[in-house]
Amino acid sequence: MSTMTRHGAALKVENCGKTFADGTCALARATLDIAQSETLVLLGPSGCGKTTLLRIVAGLENPDAGGRVLFDGKDLTRQPIEKRNVGMVFQSYALFPNMTVADNIGYGLKIRGVKRAERAARVAELVVLTNLGGLEDRRIDQLSGGQRQRVALARAVAIRPSVLLLDEPLTALDAALRERLRGELNSLLRTLGITAIYVTHDQAEAMELGDRIVVMRKGAIAQIGTPREIYFTPADRFVAEFVGAANIIEAPIDGTHLVLPGGRQPIADSGPRNQAVAMVRPETIGIVEAPASGLTGVVDSVRFAGDRQRIIVRGAASIPLTVDAPNTIKVHAGERIGLSIEPNSIRLLPAEG
Amino acid sequence: MRDRIIFILQLLFTLLVAAFLAVPAALSIAAGVTVNYFRGIQSGITLQWVAQVWELYAGTIMASILIALGTLAVTLVVGIPAAYALYVRGGRLARLVEEIITLPLAIPGLAIALALLLTYGGFGSFRRSWLFILAGHVIFTMPFMVRSVMAVFATIDVKSLDEGAASLGAAPWRRFIDVIVPNAAPGILAGSLMVVTLSLGEFNLTWMLHTPLTKTLPVGLADSYASMRLEVASAYTLIFFVMIIPLLVAMQWIGERGNLR
Numbered sequence: 001m002s003t004m005t006r007h008g009a010a011l012k013v014e015n016c017g018k019t020f021a022d023g024t025c026a027l028a029r030a031t032l033d034i035a036q037s038e039t040l041v042l043l044g045p046s047g048c049g050k051t052t053l054l055r056i057v058a059g060l061e062n063p064d065a066g067g068r069v070l071f072d073g074k075d076l077t078r079q080p081i082e083k084r085n086v087g088m089v090f091q092s093y094a095l096f097p098n099m100t101v102a103d104n105i106g107y108g109l110k111i112r113g114v115k116r117a118e119r120a121a122r123v124a125e126l127v128v129l130t131n132l133g134g135l136e137d138r139r140i141d142q143l144s145g146g147q148r149q150r151v152a153l154a155r156a157v158a159i160r161p162s163v164l165l166l167d168e169p170l171t172a173l174d175a176a177l178r179e180r181l182r183g184e185l186n187s188l189l190r191t192l193g194i195t196a197i198y199v200t201h202d203q204a205e206a207m208e209l210g211d212r213i214v215v216m217r218k219g220a221i222a223q224i225g226t227p228r229e230i231y232f233t234p235a236d237r238f239v240a241e242f243v244g245a246a247n248i249i250e251a252p253i254d255g256t257h258l259v260l261p262g263g264r265q266p267i268a269d270s271g272p273r274n275q276a277v278a279m280v281r282p283e284t285i286g287i288v289e290a291p292a293s294g295l296t297g298v299v300d301s302v303r304f305a306g307d308r309q310r311i312i313v314r315g316a317a318s319i320p321l322t323v324d325a326p327n328t329i330k331v332h333a334g335e336r337i338g339l340s341i342e343p344n345s346i347r348l349l350p351a352e353g
Numbered sequence: 354m355r356d357r358i359i360f361i362l363q364l365l366f367t368l369l370v371a372a373f374l375a376v377p378a379a380l381s382i383a384a385g386v387t388v389n390y391f392r393g394i395q396s397g398i399t400l401q402w403v404a405q406v407w408e409l410y411a412g413t414i415m416a417s418i419l420i421a422l423g424t425l426a427v428t429l430v431v432g433i434p435a436a437y438a439l440y441v442r443g444g445r446l447a448r449l450v451e452e453i454i455t456l457p458l459a460i461p462g463l464a465i466a467l468a469l470l471l472t473y474g475g476f477g478s479f480r481r482s483w484l485f486i487l488a489g490h491v492i493f494t495m496p497f498m499v500r501s502v503m504a505v506f507a508t509i510d511v512k513s514l515d516e517g518a519a520s521l522g523a524a525p526w527r528r529f530i531d532v533i534v535p536n537a538a539p540g541i542l543a544g545s546l547m548v549v550t551l552s553l554g555e556f557n558l559t560w561m562l563h564t565p566l567t568k569t570l571p572v573g574l575a576d577s578y579a580s581m582r583l584e585v586a587s588a589y590t591l592i593f594f595v596m597i598i599p600l601l602v603a604m605q606w607i608g609e610r611g612n613l614r
């Protein structure tokens with residue numbers, strides 16, 4: 001279990017766009033490389049084209065002319081899904097109500113002509129892996145949401161697919177279950193070491209599961225990068241605000257400082273600009289005693305959240321600043337405080353275009 | 354208090370309507386087993402009329418059953434794959450085809466019969482065979498099969514099921530057999546009962562298409578009303594009821610079970 005083996009194909013999506021028959025342009029031409037055994041997450045708000053891109057890789061949707069999908073260098077663009085050896089977990093799970101759990105998991109093997117005994121062994125293996133012991137003979141309508149999700153996963157994995165495609169597999173579950181299954185799913189993907197594309201609109205899921213994240217917006221790719229790159233160096237305002245909480249400050253620049261209503265704030269990289277759109281994550285702002293010089297503001301509200309507290313500070317910047325402070329700091333509304341921000345944690349974004 | 358009065362009035366009205374429909378049926382059935390209808394039930398109860406009908410019209414009864422089963426077979430073999438293709442394909446062409454298939458619902462049976470006669474009347478052997486009536490019944494009942502199968506497709510999200518099976522490597526035909534048909538079973542059953550019932554009772558179209566040698570039960574019934582004693586015609590009705598009522602009850606039952614789920 002500990003030695004990680006690599007499975008699945010390396011994928012290349014080349015110049016794939018999608019315009020539906022009714023004229024909807026769901027996906028602008030996009031090119032993506034996915035390494036063998038990598039988990040790539042497609043992240044974006046509803047309607048941004050995540051499912052469309054996933055379905056093009058799966059072979060459920062044809063890309064516009066000129067687009068190509070390659071598995072290990074082989075062009076499979078013209079092949080339908082049943083010839084691509086993909087494992088797919090649908091948002092609705094698409095389990096077969098007329099079959100038992102075991103028959104659902106074994107269906108792909110049956111199609112491939114795997115002998116009964118061998119099939120049973122593989123199904124048993126997956127039942128253990130996905131924690132479904134004792135449910136083999138149940139019908140699908142006798143399962144809970146979380147169990148269905150696991151059957152869908154087991155069924156997709158059973159065929160040893162070239163790539164595992166997951167379309168918002170946890171969205172149909174309640175928050176607590178979602179969190180737990182996210183962990184299980186993560187360790188399963190690591191154990192299997194299989195190439196996977198995971199679609200979600202939940203940034204926490206994307207952060208935890210993705211080797212790399214593709215942030216999408218209105219049918220186009222906004223940024224591709226590791227979770228850290230996406231979080232700390234977002235390419236633009238959209239990515240910054242979609243992934244985690246962000247203070248977006250517009251302010252003039254004076255050499256190496258942002259000129260803010262509450263004082264001057266040093267920054268690391270400014271370039272030859274004199275007006276900036278800057279991003280500061282709430283947890284990178286420190287709260288200190290109001291200093292003689294430097295950035296100050298007035299506490300507007302304090303929301304205690306157990307492990308931390310969220311403090312809104314007015315007067316420091318052109319907008320109220322959101323600060324996530326340790327739960328031990330004691331401040332109250334109306335108090336004047338100082339704010340300390342590492343110059344390095346301020347990220348300048350391109351001006352809106 | 355007012356609610357109660359309204360309820361009682363509604364109940365009375367419903368019973369009245371039911372009686373309006375049920376009494377003639379009951380009278381007709383009673384007539385089929387009385388010795389002499391004009392002297393009433395006190396003349397005695399007999400099965401002689403039923404026996405006589407059987408002797409005279411057994412052929413039409415068998416013909417009706419065979420045609421109903423033949424119609425069922427054709428609508429199953431053609432209708433279910435058609436519904437599947439229409440549903441999974443979607444798009445404008447599919448909708449057009451669906452409209453065309455459904456068209457016979459809106460066209461009087463006589464008009465369909467006339468069209469068939471105009472088109473194929475010249476093909477003598479086809480015109481004279483059972484196949485001609487079968488063709489008419491298939492055209493007439495196909496929309497019911499396609500519609501009820503498509504209705505159940507809509508409730509089971511057949512597109513996802515199909516894609517799920519495809520992702521596991523199943524070719525279209527395999528998915529159809531393994532996944533689509535079993536999960537559409539309630540709709541297929543409901544459609545089948547409807548097709549059989551409609552085919553058994555169809556008169557307009559069949560009357561136009563039939564020849565003296567290709568007569569179905571309802572056509573024979575019309576025939577007996579015109580030329581036989583009232584008791585014989587009634588006994589004939591009785592036989593028709595015996596055939597059709599279990600089908601109607603089964604249809605109702607399946608419909609209710611479908612609603613419960």
Ligand SMILES: Nc1ncnc2c1ncn2[C@@H]1O[C@H](COP(=O)(O)OP(=O)(O)OP(=O)(O)O)[C@@H](O)[C@H]1O
Pocket residue numbers: 020021022024025026044045046047048049050051052053201
């Ligand atoms: N078959 C179709 N015909 C026309 N337009 C479509 C079709 N399928 C999707 N679209 C449109 O394409 C766009 C992208 O859809 P897609 O399903 O890829 O979004 P998504 O990112 O998966 O959204 P969600 O998070 O809500 O699932 C949407 O505007 C949608 O309305």
Ligand SMILES: [Mg+2]
Pocket residue numbers: 050051052167
């Ligand atoms: Mg989607």
